[in-house]
Amino acid sequence: MSNTFETVAAIISETSDIPLEEITPESNAMEDLGIDSLDFLDIAFAIDKAFGIKIPLAGWTEELQAGKAKVEDYFLMKNLCARIDELAATAKQS
């Protein structure tokens, strides 16, 4: 998790020009860091590459729009990193 956080924070800092020290596990990528859905495509691309996964952005977006999930479920940094760890573990198994 801590390694994942460091990697994801570095990706966000680089792609969105946000100082690294402003990104914490409690940061909401959308609401606190001001990342919009278009910016997040670049972040998702870099995360997909770094972790060898495919972040299910389409599914997450559908769930958010349908009110089945909250933004923080996927975009609070610590939750995002936990999802990435799950996806990476699944990818390793397959």
Place this chain on the structure above:
Amino acid sequence: MRLEYFQMIDSIEVLNSHEASITARSHVPNKSPVFEGHFPGHALVPGVLLIETMAQASGYLILALNEFSSMPFLASVKEAKLRSFVPPDADLVVKAALEHEGSGYAMTKAHIHHDGKKVCDAQLTFRIMPFPSPELERHMQTQIEKIGLRKTN
């Protein structure tokens, strides 16, 4: 090409689904209302339409790879370089290759050649969404048949 109707791709020469790449052809018309303004006495294909041409080739590639199940919409353009002028009556070769297919988005690299020389290139990002209307889906099916989009590998 029908510039004023944004129909930029005339035909698909090669669709390689294994390599996730596409090669298309376009002929710039001799006359178009676009050239009346761009520019008087010095007709050139506007750079934004060259970018649109690369986006459409990329879009057809993504459509073919997802088996025409959803529609790619251009979301961002990076590193666009317009290297030389494209005049009326030019034959263009448009190539695009998939860089990454994510969930609900895709990225491509594309370029256009004229007379064997690269005239422009760019990195493009697309949001991939369900067809927003049956009319658009029908229109895309018509276009796909018209330009001969089919898998060759």
